[in-house]
Amino acid sequence: MIRRTLAIAVKELRQLRRDVRTTLALLGMPVVLLLLYGYALSFDVRHIRLAVVDQDGGRAARELREAFLATDTFDLVSAGNDARALDALFDSGRAQAALVIPHGYGSDRVAGRATTVQLVLDGSDAQTATAVLGYARQIVASAAPVWREPHSLGAIRPVASVWYNPDLSSSRFLVPGLLGFILMVTAVIATALAVVREKERGTMESLRATPLVAIELLIGKTLPYLLIGSVAAAGAIALAWGLFDVPVRGSLLALAAVTLLFLAGGLGLGMLISTMAETQQVAFQAALLISMLPTLLLSGFIFPISSMPRALQLVTHVVPARYYLVALRGIVLKGTGPEAWGMEAVALGIFATVVLLVATVRTVRSL
Amino acid sequence: MRGLLNVVVKELLQLRRDPKILPLLFVAPVFQLLILGYAATQDIRNIELAVCDLDRTAASRSLVDAFTGSTWFRLVATVDAQGELDPLLDSGRARLAVTIPAGFAADRAGGRVASVQLLADGADATTGTVGLGYAAEVVRRASEVGGVHSSIELRPVVLYNPDLASRNFMVPGVLAMIIMVMTMMLTAMALVREVEIGTMEQLLVTPLTPLNLIVGKIIPYALVGLVEVLSALPIALWWFRVPLRGSFFTLLVLTLPFMLCTLGLGLLVSTLSRTQQQAMMLTAFVFMLPQVYLSGFIFPIQNMPHGFQLLTTLVPLRYYVVILRGVFLKGVGFAVLWPQALALLGLGVVILTLARLRFRRRLG
Numbered sequence: 216m217i218r219r220t221l222a223i224a225v226k227e228l229r230q231l232r233r234d235v236r237t238t239l240a241l242l243g244m245p246v247v248l249l250l251l252y253g254y255a256l257s258f259d260v261r262h263i264r265l266a267v268v269d270q271d272g273g274r275a276a277r278e279l280r281e282a283f284l285a286t287d288t289f290d291l292v293s294a295g296n297d298a299r300a301l302d303a304l305f306d307s308g309r310a311q312a313a314l315v316i317p318h319g320y321g322s323d324r325v326a327g328r329a330t331t332v333q334l335v336l337d338g339s340d341a342q343t344a345t346a347v348l349g350y351a352r353q354i355v356a357s358a359a360p361v362w363r364e365p366h367s368l369g370a371i372r373p374v375a376s377v378w379y380n381p382d383l384s385s386s387r388f389l390v391p392g393l394l395g396f397i398l399m400v401t402a403v404i405a406t407a408l409a410v411v412r413e414k415e416r417g418t419m420e421s422l423r424a425t426p427l428v429a430i431e432l433l434i435g436k437t438l439p440y441l442l443i444g445s446v447a448a449a450g451a452i453a454l455a456w457g458l459f460d461v462p463v464r465g466s467l468l469a470l471a472a473v474t475l476l477f478l479a480g481g482l483g484l485g486m487l488i489s490t491m492a493e494t495q496q497v498a499f500q501a502a503l504l505i506s507m508l509p510t511l512l513l514s515g516f517i518f519p520i521s522s523m524p525r526a527l528q529l530v531t532h533v534v535p536a537r538y539y540l541v542a543l544r545g546i547v548l549k550g551t552g553p554e555a556w557g558m559e560a561v562a563l564g565i566f567a568t569v570v571l572l573v574a575t576v577r578t579v580r581s582l
Numbered sequence: 583m584r585g586l587l588n589v590v591v592k593e594l595l596q597l598r599r600d601p602k603i604l605p606l607l608f609v610a611p612v613f614q615l616l617i618l619g620y621a622a623t624q625d626i627r628n629i630e631l632a633v634c635d636l637d638r639t640a641a642s643r644s645l646v647d648a649f650t651g652s653t654w655f656r657l658v659a660t661v662d663a664q665g666e667l668d669p670l671l672d673s674g675r676a677r678l679a680v681t682i683p684a685g686f687a688a689d690r691a692g693g694r695v696a697s698v699q700l701l702a703d704g705a706d707a708t709t710g711t712v713g714l715g716y717a718a719e720v721v722r723r724a725s726e727v728g729g730v731h732s733s734i735e736l737r738p739v740v741l742y743n744p745d746l747a748s749r750n751f752m753v754p755g756v757l758a759m760i761i762m763v764m765t766m767m768l769t770a771m772a773l774v775r776e777v778e779i780g781t782m783e784q785l786l787v788t789p790l791t792p793l794n795l796i797v798g799k800i801i802p803y804a805l806v807g808l809v810e811v812l813s814a815l816p817i818a819l820w821w822f823r824v825p826l827r828g829s830f831f832t833l834l835v836l837t838l839p840f841m842l843c844t845l846g847l848g849l850l851v852s853t854l855s856r857t858q859q860q861a862m863m864l865t866a867f868v869f870m871l872p873q874v875y876l877s878g879f880i881f882p883i884q885n886m887p888h889g890f891q892l893l894t895t896l897v898p899l900r901y902y903v904v905i906l907r908g909v910f911l912k913g914v915g916f917a918v919l920w921p922q923a924l925a926l927l928g929l930g931v932v933i934l935t936l937a938r939l940r941f942r943r944r945l946g
Contacts, residue, residue, distance in 0.1 A: 234860075349715040375700040
């Protein structure tokens with residue numbers, strides 16, 4: 216059994232060696248993609264294009280304006296005193312936010328009266344708008360002294376501290392997610408064509424004539440890709456650690472184990488697709504649809520699972536990347552051990568076993 | 583012209599013969615739209631909250647109520663000692679922890695500043711940042727109830743999308759993704775398949791000109807793409823209630839130059855690969871992922887390093903995203919969007935020329 220499995224693995228490796236482009240793509244892609252997107256992706260809000268409409272024109276108004284422009288969060292794109300100019304700026308997208316300081320702002324401040332400023336936001340990019348509003352609130356809060364009603368209670372001051380990622384750098388949070396995404400897509404795509412190619416070229420018949428059983432064929436075909444995937448994953452993790460400042464606080468062994476389970480699940484899923492499809496075109500479409508979208512959307516990589524509707528939260532339980540991300544962020548950022556992510560590792564194991572079993576059953580039927 | 587039509591018919595027949603591709607072509611977009619419409623939300627709510635109330639007074643309890651009463655937070659645990667918060671944050675069961683120190687009520691009653699400790703899980707930076715912002719807002723309101731006000735009120739006015747629903751933008755974005763996947767990928771694979779199976783030679787000995795062959799291969803998939811968008815659009819408009827403020831005609835006309843680019847890229851890929859596997863990898867990794875990530879669809883372009891910002895000018899989806907946002911949410915038309923349309927046309931012509939050159943070289 217082992218000999219026959221190995222024979223298939225060797226055959227697959229030989230085929231891979233002849234197709235240099237594919238092998239190089241599988242080996243190099245994770246590293247290249249991580250390098251590319253690790254730099255490009257960030258949710259840190261900076262360089263927001265701000266228009267200022269200063270209808271007051273006094274010193275206090277200028278100070279507030281300077282408070283907005285003091286950091287690199289906002290870049291001034293236009294300054295004036297006519298709010299009607301804003302329409303065109305927002306329609307064309309030249310401004311993303313506008314600060315409107317009304318007439319009388321300065322005198323209110325001098326007299327110690329409460330006053331109002333307006334912040335206009337481009338809601339068509341909801342996510343940036345939300346973040347910008349948060350920043351603006353902070354700036355205004357620190358520019359404004361508090362005033363008290365008579366016999367007021369003491370103010371409450373929030374003292375915030377952040378664990379695991381103290382400067383809340385979004386790349387430290389996104390890079391592990393990106394890693395999971397890239398590994399999943401590469402793994403599924405790698406095996407999605409493995410069986411269907413034999414079908415399409417007609418070589419499945421010759422395999423059928425050999426004494427191979429289904430499980431040998433599947434494992435033999437999966438092994439070379441597991442090897443390639445592990446090498447690629449190791450490279451990508453090293454890159455994340457060396458270049459993107461993602462610490463590995465937990466154990467490397469745990470990291471390797473969880474990553475192998477995740478890869479096995481991805482490769483198994485690719486195999487399953489491959490046994491179900493008749494043509495490579497179908498297999499590819501299905502592979503992209505099944506691996507890319509759920510991993511991008513339903514894993515907690517970009518969109519928080521807790522904000523999704525209840526039914527969709529249930530669906531996320533069959534997305535392996537969901538578990539991998541919890542374990543990966545746990546090991547890498549929090550330095551936690553199996554007591555924190557043990558269940559996730561078990562879930563990954565179950566996923567890999569189930570998809571490989573179903574793929575085997577499907578192959579038995581077609582053999 | 584007859585030759586062109588024959589290729590189109592042959593391609594459509596082949597599409598029909600594969601029983602699995604049709605459901606995939608038409609079910610997949612609807613499925614994508616539904617999932618994305620519901621999942622792709624940056625509106626962060628229900629952040630898992632743990633509370634450690636060391637004061638245990640009416641004042642501290644009312645602050646806890648202020649947290650749990652908002653839709654921003656969902657209480658998952660109440661503990662009696664600060665040390666018990668660690669495992670909650672470690673396992674990710676809680677994302678934010680609030681500690682109210684002993685003496686909180688006494689400080690407030692005495693008119694002194696009372697502090698409250700907020701502890702955020704930074705491993706999820708987005709939720710962490712937003713969660714801290716929400717918590718600060720809850721605390722500020724609680725402070726205000728006690729009679730302490732900020733002297734400047736910031737009054738936000740949100741244009742185009744007043745309740746800041748990310749769905750209103752994400753759903754039109756899916757339409758772009760569908761067009762891209764279908765036109766680019768199917769075109770690429772349709773041509774490479776002929777090479778791989780060996781039927782390309784047969785096609786070449788027919789009196790078809792290369793142009794006939796290329797255009798004939800493109801048209802069916804352009805049609806499929808259009809039909810898909812037209813079938814997905816009602817879901818976007820009526821199920822998700824995404825407003826279409828601009829005109830449908832503008833949307834349709836401005837979609838054509840985008841499709842020119844994606845079809846061209848599909849052709850280019852097919853001239854660069856010898857097997858369907860290669861074609862697939864090339865489209866997925868070199869042409870599709872950059873479009874998703876570098877288009878400003880999810881990640882803001884202005885945050886990228888300068889070199890990457892330059893790179894995004896070569897990404898067709900970048901311009902189409904601006905067009906979609908403009909037509910759907912801002913209700914603007916050609917007067918504002920002509921630079922994007924022009925950029926897409928330019929890119930499309932360059933891509934098609936490159937593909938044509940490569941194609942000819944391969945035939946020769």
